[in-house]
Amino acid sequence: MSARTALAALLLATFALGACGDRPDVWDTRADGVRAVGLHSSIALVDDAAHRVLVASPVSGVALARRSVPIGKGVATALPSADRRRLFVLCSGDVPRKKADDQGPSLTIVEDGGAASRRIELQTPLSGLAIDPAGRWVVIYPAGNGRTFVENPNQLVLVDLAAAPEKAVTFRTLRSFGGRPQRLTFTRELALPGGPRHLLVVETEQDLTLLDLDHVQDAIPRPEITVRLTNGLSARAPRPAGVVVDDGEPGKNDDARIAVQLANDSNVFILTLAPNPPGPAGPNDFTPQVNLADVGGPATDLAFVRTDGGLRLAAIVPSARKAVLIEPGTSITTDVPLPEAYARVSLVTDQVAPGAPGGVGEVALLYGGGSSVAFWSLGRTSGQPYRSVEVVNVAGGAAEITSVPPPNQALKVLASPGATGFYVLDLKTRTAAPLTTQRSARIAVSPDGRRLWAFAPGTENLAHIPVSDLAPLPLPLDRPIREVFDVQRGDGGRALLALDARGATGLTLLDAERPDVRAGASFFGLLLEGL
Amino acid sequence: MLTRKKILGLLALAAALLVPATARAQDLDERATISHLGSVQKHTRFGMGLRSQWVPNAGYDPFAKSNYLAAWTFEGSRVLLARRRLSLAVGALIDLGGSSSEARGAETHLGAHRFLVPIEGRYHVRPWLVGFARIAPGAMYMTASIAEASAGQKLDDAGFVFAADASLGAAVLFDSRRNPDGHPPRLWATGEWGYGWTASRRWSFAPDEEDKVTGRAVPTDLGRVAFRGTFFRLGLALSF
Numbered sequence: 118m119s120a121r122t123a124l125a126a127l128l129l130a131t132f133a134l135g136a137c138g139d140r141p142d143v144w145d146t147r148a149d150g151v152r153a154v155g156l157h158s159s160i161a162l163v164d165d166a167a168h169r170v171l172v173a174s175p176v177s178g179v180a181l182a183r184r185s186v187p188i189g190k191g192v193a194t195a196l197p198s199a200d201r202r203r204l205f206v207l208c209s210g211d212v213p214r215k216k217a218d219d220q221g222p223s224l225t226i227v228e229d230g231g232a233a234s235r236r237i238e239l240q241t242p243l244s245g246l247a248i249d250p251a252g253r254w255v256v257i258y259p260a261g262n263g264r265t266f267v268e269n270p271n272q273l274v275l276v277d278l279a280a281a282p283e284k285a286v287t288f289r290t291l292r293s294f295g296g297r298p299q300r301l302t303f304t305r306e307l308a309l310p311g312g313p314r315h316l317l318v319v320e321t322e323q324d325l326t327l328l329d330l331d332h333v334q335d336a337i338p339r340p341e342i343t344v345r346l347t348n349g350l351s352a353r354a355p356r357p358a359g360v361v362v363d364d365g366e367p368g369k370n371d372d373a374r375i376a377v378q379l380a381n382d383s384n385v386f387i388l389t390l391a392p393n394p395p396g397p398a399g400p401n402d403f404t405p406q407v408n409l410a411d412v413g414g415p416a417t418d419l420a421f422v423r424t425d426g427g428l429r430l431a432a433i434v435p436s437a438r439k440a441v442l443i444e445p446g447t448s449i450t451t452d453v454p455l456p457e458a459y460a461r462v463s464l465v466t467d468q469v470a471p472g473a474p475g476g477v478g479e480v481a482l483l484y485g486g487g488s489s490v491a492f493w494s495l496g497r498t499s500g501q502p503y504r505s506v507e508v509v510n511v512a513g514g515a516a517e518i519t520s521v522p523p524p525n526q527a528l529k530v531l532a533s534p535g536a537t538g539f540y541v542l543d544l545k546t547r548t549a550a551p552l553t554t555q556r557s558a559r560i561a562v563s564p565d566g567r568r569l570w571a572f573a574p575g576t577e578n579l580a581h582i583p584v585s586d587l588a589p590l591p592l593p594l595d596r597p598i599r600e601v602f603d604v605q606r607g608d609g610g611r612a613l614l615a616l617d618a619r620g621a622t623g624l625t626l627l628d629a630e631r632p633d634v635r636a637g638a639s640f641f642g643l644l645l646e647g648l
Numbered sequence: 649m650l651t652r653k654k655i656l657g658l659l660a661l662a663a664a665l666l667v668p669a670t671a672r673a674q675d676l677d678e679r680a681t682i683s684h685l686g687s688v689q690k691h692t693r694f695g696m697g698l699r700s701q702w703v704p705n706a707g708y709d710p711f712a713k714s715n716y717l718a719a720w721t722f723e724g725s726r727v728l729l730a731r732r733r734l735s736l737a738v739g740a741l742i743d744l745g746g747s748s749s750e751a752r753g754a755e756t757h758l759g760a761h762r763f764l765v766p767i768e769g770r771y772h773v774r775p776w777l778v779g780f781a782r783i784a785p786g787a788m789y790m791t792a793s794i795a796e797a798s799a800g801q802k803l804d805d806a807g808f809v810f811a812a813d814a815s816l817g818a819a820v821l822f823d824s825r826r827n828p829d830g831h832p833p834r835l836w837a838t839g840e841w842g843y844g845w846t847a848s849r850r851w852s853f854a855p856d857e858e859d860k861v862t863g864r865a866v867p868t869d870l871g872r873v874a875f876r877g878t879f880f881r882l883g884l885a886l887s888f
Contacts, residue, residue, distance in 0.1 A: 138704055138715030145713070148752040166752075179864065595861045596800065620797025621752050625861060637862040641799035642853070645710065645751060646869050 143167045148621035148644040155602035156229040157201045160614055164644055165192040172231030175612035179626050179638035184231035185647035189223040193244040198252055202229045209242035247301035253279055258298050270297035287334055292343055296321025304362045308370040310392035311402025323354035339400045346386055355382040363421035374445055376430050378416040384409050385416055385432050387445050410448040412441040417460040423479045424495045435460045456508055460485030468526045469544045484515045509549050511540045522566035525584045530560050550587055563603040570601045581632045592634055594625050603629050621645045686828025688775055689735050690727045697721040697883020699743050701844050707873025710751035711758035719745030733772040741766050755795040760875055762788050762811050776821040784813040788846045794853055803853035803868055815842020831888045840881040848874035
């Protein structure tokens with residue numbers, strides 16, 4: 118080889134060297150805008166650009182384990198399970214799929230701590246995710262922001278988390294009369310005529326569908342039951358706005374009920390899941406019998422309650438400043454005037470009088486009104502409905518209510534968006550302790566029920582509030598806080614993770630039980646790690 | 649900072665100079681012959697050049713958009729032994745390398761500096777053409793910073809690791825081979841290909857100053873880094 122040839126080869130190789138070997142694309146993506154989800158003993162940072170979830174788990178002291186769990190491309194939804202032991206990440210994959218190696222849609226299930234994960238491949242990119250509070254089922258459905266050219270909004274993908282992987286996924290297309298799913302509700306186990314059942318209740322814009330989850334994987338699957346909601350007097354389609362479910366009396370299997378409130382109608386529908394009528398057996402072993410009750414205005418919340426007169430459906434009608442008690446068998450209604458236009462109702466009997474015999478002394482909390490909440494003692498309803506309501510004034514109102522977990526389950530945190538303060542309501546003493554903030558704050562309740570965290574998103578203001586004495590301890594972090602998470606630590610203690618979403622995400626780790634900023638630790642650039 | 653475009657331009661310039669020089673050298677009066685190389689072989693040499701290394705390592709990704717790492721080379725060597733066409737030289741070499749980039753929106757800077765002791769066997773194919781094989785053990789000093797917004801200040805890391813190069817190359821005498829018994833300055837062009845290796849080290853980035861909130865900043869762990877890969881070096885040297 119001549120010197121000239123050798124030099125030419127050297128130059129060529131050098132050019133080739135400079136031209137090849139780019140780094141992975143993730144380094145050219147930005148890491149801001151990450152979604153954070155608090156789990157039982159960790160937080161999950163959903164890093165869509167890097168196709169992963171970074172799981173950070175406090176181990177002991179100020180040690181923080183970090184694990185990177187791969188997920189699919191294009192995160193559509195990320196939700197935790199009810200017990201926060203799992204994170205479900207729904208991904209759309211490459212849309213449209215043009216190459217053989219393009220990624221399809223998938224659901225990744227990440228266990229708390231990130232030590233294990235499971236990925237389920239799907240056929241169609243859907244964006245809605247409903248999770249069974251009991252942890253058995255996940256339903257994926259079109260949420261209306263799909264990315265495919267043609268989408269069937271009534272197509273459901275049911276994932277049985279208890280089944281073997283090859284049998285876990287079932288596809289169902291709901292029979293439709295023109296509606297599309299708006300809200301999915303999993304019932305707890307109901308005693309139905311054919312035995313105990315778990316139902317999926319699907320609300321569309323105009324009707325209701327019941328799906329028997331215990332028979333959805335049968336060789337010949339049982340069809341869903343569609344209940345068309347109409348009062349027979351108007352062509353206008355009533356729009357479901359929520360359901361409540363009651364299993365009925367213990368030992369009976371023909372009195373489970375589903376009540377439906379409507380957004381644009383003063384009627385409330387009550388479906389009693391009764392045995393099939395005599396005659397040829399239908400594919401399902403129960404039949405919904407429909408009752409209607411006019412409550413005088415659109416109901417904004419419902420609850421099945423036990424009064425001294427028996428089971429009633431309580432409907433809250435703020436437009437008429439009243440609650441209505443409906444006898445579910447006869448649809449006979451009793452109006453209970455309310456001092457304010459409350460919008461929501463929550464049963465608090467177990468918190469007020471745990472272990473009280475059923476049917477006597479049930480108490481509901483009414484909230485979502487202007488400047489008060491009210492205790493509604495349902496055991497004293499007959500004959501003296503008005504006097505059964507006891508008002509507790511809360512200036513600024515209580516649009517949102519957060520329960521404090523045991524051992525302080527008798528406490529509720531009342532707050533309203535934009536308000537400079539909140540209340541801690543004691544259900545036993547029926548008192549509301551006000552706590553004021555300099556600016557609008559968010560409240561996080563610790564899962565062990567022992568403390569509250571107040572912080573103003575985007576600012577450095579953080580305070581620790583023990584529920585034992587409600588004495589706030591300021592903990593200024595000198596960095597903007599986006600969210601805080603109180604999670605179980607690996608050594609059995611509890612840790613507070615205050616997230617700073619600037620840049621590639623930082624966080625401040627404190628001992629939640631003995632918070633001291635100077636004894637904590639700071640972590641920076643978390644989303645630069647593990648790539 | 650060297651961009652890829654600048655480096656390729658320099659390489660092209662070196663080639664333009666080197667190739668005609670090689671041809672010219674053949675036409676010169678060859679006072680020095682293979683049997684009497686004199687100071688053409690036994691000399692002290694100082695040189696500088698440009699090293700281009702391919703670093704296919706994940707730990708390098710935050711600091712460059714490609715796997716290419718450029719470094720300026722400054723070296724000196726002295727022939728200690730010579731026998732016929734063969735000679736052995738020992739010297740010192742510094743590669744001053746660096747790169748700047750962005751990592752997920754954060755500005756990053758890297759310095760990767762080698763301090764090596766080259767031990768070089770040379771063979772005179774012609775009086776004007778020397779082939780050589782070189783091993784160069786030493787150390788690399790790596791220093792890096794990330795302007796990470798969540799820290800509010802730069803995160804830094806620095807440290808030494810063991811490093812070594814093994815390479816083959818050629819040096820071409822540009823012009824004068826006169827006066828082999830004296831030590832006139834002679835200009836050489838060198839080209840070299842080889843493999844650069846370093847021990848690996850874990851990137852651990854911490855703020856310069858104490859964290860003003862907790863006082864304890866846990867280092868950001870970017871995994872392990874090792875600067876291993878093939879490299880080229882082109883340079884010019886003066887011998888005396």
